[in-house]
Amino acid sequence: MFPQPENHYLAQINVSVSRYDQDDPRFAGFTSRIDAVNAIAERAEGFVWRLKSDAGNAMDIRASEDPRFLINMSVWKTAEALEDFVWKTAHVKVYNQKAEWFPSLGTAHMAFWWVPIGHIPTYEDGMSRLETLRANGPSEAAFGWESLPQVAEWRAKRCG
Numbered sequence: 001m002f003p004q005p006e007n008h009y010l011a012q013i014n015v016s017v018s019r020y021d022q023d024d025p026r027f028a029g030f031t032s033r034i035d036a037v038n039a040i041a042e043r044a045e046g047f048v049w050r051l052k053s054d055a056g057n058a059m060d061i062r063a064s065e066d067p068r069f070l071i072n073m074s075v076w077k078t079a080e081a082l083e084d085f086v087w088k089t090a091h092v093k094v095y096n097q098k099a100e101w102f103p104s105l106g107t108a109h110m111a112f113w114w115v116p117i118g119h120i121p122t123y124e125d126g127m128s129r130l131e132t133l134r135a136n137g138p139s140e141a142a143f144g145w146e147s148l149p150q151v152a153e154w155r156a157k158r159c160g
Helices: 026-031 034-043 079-088 093-094 125-136 153-157
Strands: 008-016 047-050 069-076 110-116
Touching: 008 125, 008 153, 034 047, 034 093, 069 079, 069 125, 079 093, 110 125
Parallel strands: none
Antiparallel strands: 008 069, 008 110, 047 069
16 A cells, blocks of 8 residues: 655556547547546646646546557546546446447556656656556556546546
8 A cells, every 4th residue: 555645746657559440430439528527627626737738638648659559647636536536427428338449459558657846747758657556566656546546536446
């Protein structure tokens, strides 16, 4: 377990490879809702920051040669604030349909780590944390929901 250090916030990264190109009509159920879900996140209590391009869209950011590779990163004041956003807003409706748009990667697709208040992580930092989790399992450098004893919704929903 990795409790929240004093003067730190929770950073998260999650990655996916979509089944479809961004302009494919079969992906519209996701792409048509992403702006609304991001707006909910930005208004959520405990939200600090999210990765986005100058146009305001994280789907524009290329962290891979694969144009279907998508990255999402954000920073939250607490794990509980992130948990509330994930499971108690319209985000959960999109999450519940994820298999329609995103196949399982067969490896960890998300990681958390603590960042000092005021620090904004780069996507390179996020990818490094995810690779650390994949290579070494949970540690202070990178961990998953299971390392956050103060949250429980993910257990019922099988997230991560």
